[in-house]
Amino acid sequence: MTSTNSLSGFKLHNTTYRLRRPSTVSPPYHDGGGGGGGDGLRKSKFSAAFNCNYPTEDQYSRPNQRAWAHWIKLKQPKLIVAPMYDGSELPFRMLCRKYGAEAAYTPMLHSRSFAESNKFRSREFSTCQEDRPLFVQFCGNDPDILLEAAYRVESICDYVDINLGCPQRIARTGNYGAFLMDDLPLVKSLVEKLASNLTVPVSCKIRIFPALQDTISYAKLLEDSGCSLIAVHGRTREGRTRERANWDAIKSVKNAVKIPVLANGNIRHMDDVQNCLTTTGVEGVMSAEALLDNPALFGGFRSGEWVTDGEDGFEDGKLDRGDLVIEYLKLCEKYPVRWNIIISHVYGMLRKWFETHPDIRADFNIKRNLSFEYLYSVVDRLRARDPLVLYQQSTLGLDGGRRNDGGGNIKNR
Numbered sequence: 001m002t003s004t005n006s007l008s009g010f011k012l013h014n015t016t017y018r019l020r021r022p023s024t025v026s027p028p029y030h031d032g033g034g035g036g037g038g039d040g041l042r043k044s045k046f047s048a049a050f051n052c053n054y055p056t057e058d059q060y061s062r063p064n065q066r067a068w069a070h071w072i073k074l075k076q077p078k079l080i081v082a083p084m085y086d087g088s089e090l091p092f093r094m095l096c097r098k099y100g101a102e103a104a105y106t107p108m109l110h111s112r113s114f115a116e117s118n119k120f121r122s123r124e125f126s127t128c129q130e131d132r133p134l135f136v137q138f139c140g141n142d143p144d145i146l147l148e149a150a151y152r153v154e155s156i157c158d159y160v161d162i163n164l165g166c167p168q169r170i171a172r173t174g175n176y177g178a179f180l181m182d183d184l185p186l187v188k189s190l191v192e193k194l195a196s197n198l199t200v201p202v203s204c205k206i207r208i209f210p211a212l213q214d215t216i217s218y219a220k221l222l223e224d225s226g227c228s229l230i231a232v233h234g235r236t237r238e239g240r241t242r243e244r245a246n247w248d249a250i251k252s253v254k255n256a257v258k259i260p261v262l263a264n265g266n267i268r269h270m271d272d273v274q275n276c277l278t279t280t281g282v283e284g285v286m287s288a289e290a291l292l293d294n295p296a297l298f299g300g301f302r303s304g305e306w307v308t309d310g311e312d313g314f315e316d317g318k319l320d321r322g323d324l325v326i327e328y329l330k331l332c333e334k335y336p337v338r339w340n341i342i343i344s345h346v347y348g349m350l351r352k353w354f355e356t357h358p359d360i361r362a363d364f365n366i367k368r369n370l371s372f373e374y375l376y377s378v379v380d381r382l383r384a385r386d387p388l389v390l391y392q393q394s395t396l397g398l399d400g401g402r403r404n405d406g407g408g409n410i411k412n413r
């Protein structure tokens, strides 16, 4: 990965990014050292490119000093792999990191199982030295058990994250995730317990309330309880993934708290990243579903369907989807995970290819006793039929000239 930085722009993954406007703001602090590699601010690739928000004197005052110092030590990652159960496991995180992701979440881990079962831990969690910055996400509703689980990972991650956003029936039954929005004193006790006992900062991933003021009060409660970073999924507990995320609510949270905030929802490609950062003013964005289709999203690659009519500059860098799948499979051989996870990723990355070759998909669907050899052979068969590539923008204008509103004008290739 090459990364150069100048006043006029910078280059990343052979893509030239033009500056929206040179930043002239001098940060009022220094990197605390210890893992950040010196002057984290000036080395940050994206902080210069996006019209980004250095913490103000006010924000940098106690008690948020620790939150900002930590964020800066991590070099202020802007492009983040969201937590995905059976989705953001180690090999996939490493693939996304190779293609531009600057930090990643583990899938949600059940705190009780994690605290109590060696078997669960070794089956559901793995990491490696290069897998940083890393958020390890837990769900749960018992402060002591959550802490017990968190103790086991605090030395090998950068945040212990509490899942306050899962809206699924299993979370309702288990009373965790987004269902804790009905019991804010319990949420407060979870955050306080972790924040006052762990050496690593605590982050929370939340959904929004239907009423903006409730969302703001919620975010402030988390901050006051010792949370060091809030990731806001801009949908309500009842909101469906297909609904547009509410970036205005995320912006309001960002303005209301004095700790780093991440935005989540509707990030499909780098134009969305730019628009979201500009609209909300947050420190970084997370993407989930779009990465399952295109793990190279943060490297500036996008699927043909997102290349809009009349746009140029997409032909310079092409990435063969087959190569991406093979890279993923090699990572799985190196860092073993459950087969069902591997299959669902291979399926996700090949889905568009399968659509044009349903006979190969049908063979894949009925195949028993899957092996890596078989999966490599599926890629070979697809490649023999036709190429399917992801397109990289050679120049990504950050001057607001090209905006994708998530609506029409999408060209299907």
Ligand SMILES: Cc1cc2nc3c(=O)[nH]c(=O)nc-3n(C[C@H](O)[C@H](O)[C@H](O)COP(=O)(O)O)c2cc1C
Residues within 6 Å of the ligand: 082, 083, 084, 085, 086, 087, 107, 108, 137, 163, 165, 166, 205, 233, 241, 264, 265, 266, 267, 286, 287, 288, 289, 290
């Ligand atoms: C397959 C899948 C698994 C997910 N698992 C988790 C999870 O374990 N923890 C969590 O907080 N959110 C989870 N989510 C939600 C995502 O992190 C994210 O909040 C949501 O998909 C919205 O982001 P997107 O619009 O980029 O997809 C999951 C989403 C998907 C698609």
